[in-house]
Amino acid sequence: MRGTLIIGAGAAGLFASRYLPDSLLLEHNPKPAQKIKISGGGKCNVTNKEISSSHYHCGDTNFVQKVLQKYDNTKLLHFLAKAGCRPVVRKKGQYFCPHSSSELIDILLSHRPQIELGCEVEGVEKTNQGFVVHTNKGDYLAKTVLVASGGLSYKKIGASPIGYEIAKSFGHTIMTLRPALVGLTVQKEQFWFKQLAGISMRARVEVAGKVFEDDILFTHKGISGPAIFNASLYWERGAIILSFLPRLPRLSPHKIISTQLPLPKRFVKAFLKSIGIEDKKVGELSLEEKKRLELLCRYPFAPAGTFGYERAEVTKGGVSLQEIQEDMQSRLVPGLFFAGEVLDVTGELGGYNFQWAFSSAYAAAKGIKQFLVE
Numbered sequence: 001m002r003g004t005l006i007i008g009a010g011a012a013g014l015f016a017s018r019y020l021p022d023s024l025l026l027e028h029n030p031k032p033a034q035k036i037k038i039s040g041g042g043k044c045n046v047t048n049k050e051i052s053s054s055h056y057h058c059g060d061t062n063f064v065q066k067v068l069q070k071y072d073n074t075k076l077l078h079f080l081a082k083a084g085c086r087p088v089v090r091k092k093g094q095y096f097c098p099h100s101s102s103e104l105i106d107i108l109l110s111h112r113p114q115i116e117l118g119c120e121v122e123g124v125e126k127t128n129q130g131f132v133v134h135t136n137k138g139d140y141l142a143k144t145v146l147v148a149s150g151g152l153s154y155k156k157i158g159a160s161p162i163g164y165e166i167a168k169s170f171g172h173t174i175m176t177l178r179p180a181l182v183g184l185t186v187q188k189e190q191f192w193f194k195q196l197a198g199i200s201m202r203a204r205v206e207v208a209g210k211v212f213e214d215d216i217l218f219t220h221k222g223i224s225g226p227a228i229f230n231a232s233l234y235w236e237r238g239a240i241i242l243s244f245l246p247r248l249p250r251l252s253p254h255k256i257i258s259t260q261l262p263l264p265k266r267f268v269k270a271f272l273k274s275i276g277i278e279d280k281k282v283g284e285l286s287l288e289e290k291k292r293l294e295l296l297c298r299y300p301f302a303p304a305g306t307f308g309y310e311r312a313e314v315t316k317g318g319v320s321l322q323e324i325q326e327d328m329q330s331r332l333v334p335g336l337f338f339a340g341e342v343l344d345v346t347g348e349l350g351g352y353n354f355q356w357a358f359s360s361a362y363a364a365a366k367g368i369k370q371f372l373v374e
């Protein structure tokens with residue numbers, strides 16, 4: 001009987017398979033690693049200079065920190081360098097493949113893993129003989145199973161709920177699933193954002209005690225851009241605060257407001273209209289209007305929702321860490337392992353999700369090896 005069946009030939013599944021020679025990957029796509037291919041604008045942001053659990057939304061930061069430490073960014077970069085790929089820092093400590101995400105995919109496939117492509121996993125059962133994985137191509141049998149089937153984002157390139165369904169069928173708790181690293185839709189008070197579609201500017205975003213300073217992008221659906229993507233990871237409901245300017249500059253009373261602010265003019269005009277102030281000379285503003293203008297430095301708004309799974313880079317929530325050991329094995333079902341995005345661990349923008357996929361896959365592979373020798 002085979003040692004391990006790995007569900008999903010994505011980042012976590014392929015990486016784990018390196019360490020598990022007696023494994024078979026089951027992948028329903030016609031090709032492996034489709035998400036890696038399109039990630040990071042086609043250049044895949046593999047990891048970050050600063051890896052720690054503080055950049056993750058998860059059910060247990062200690063757990064995540066321990067798993068990250070055992071296979072951190074240094075080890076990952078060393079592994080890639082040895083294989084001939086030296087990722088480059090493009091912005092904010094983010095490491096990208098030098099030319100294309102195919103460089104990473106080639107490395108992940110270089111050990112020639114056994115992959116059953118076009119193989120749709122439908123469920124898993126545990127029998128006296130071992131684990132039986134039911135698929136459209138028939139049943140597969142193994143001593144251990146690694147669920148590395150990812151989240152719900154980007155169904156068009158293979159995302160499915162199978163990992164959560166398998167976990168639930170064995171009695172695992174699934175922490176609430178939501179699209180994350182995604183744009184936010186707005187309520188009617190902020191419909192003025194939509195008129196600014198295409199405008200990108202720097203802003204500071206505060207949400208649930210976290211602060212992100214980066215670009216925001218107004219779109220036809222609401223608001224997006226890296227700062228908003230990160231905010232979406234921590235936003236549950238209620239207000240987030242946007243600072244379009246850190247403070248109001250000294251303004252000449254003789255000049256029109258929109259000519260004096262260091263912000264796109266179209267934005268300033270729409271902003272002023274939304275807060276009921278005419279674009280007039282600063283000297284003509286009432287005291288109360290001057291106060292209202294300070295909303296530029298602290299503009300609270302409650303998003304209506306997100307752009308959804310089809311636009312989200314990741315799924316937050318997932319298999320509860322309370323029921324998972326540090327070797328990624330289920331506390332409920334010996335021999336059943338999990339890795340990657342299917343777990344209740346979601347990183348910020350910046351290579352954190354691939355780092356998690358690789359770190360957790362490494363821990364799972366070690367755990368599986370140990371399980372198989374015992």
Ligand SMILES: Cc1cc2nc3c(=O)[nH]c(=O)nc-3n(C[C@H](O)[C@H](O)[C@H](O)COP(=O)(O)OP(=O)(O)OC[C@H]3O[C@@H](n4cnc5c(N)ncnc54)[C@H](O)[C@@H]3O)c2cc1C
Binds near residue numbers: 044158342
């Ligand atoms: C557009 C986009 C850009 C991104 N860019 C970055 C980035 O630059 N940096 C970063 O860190 N993260 C990025 N991410 C997030 C990152 O891609 C994921 O977090 C990561 O791929 C998760 O790895 P995984 O192995 O858990 O899941 P995946 O890589 O999604 O792999 C899961 C695999 O399981 C397969 N599968 C699913 N259901 C079944 C089934 N029923 N039967 C058989 N196979 C199945 C899927 O087809 C897939 O191949 C991006 C995501 C998107 C959508």
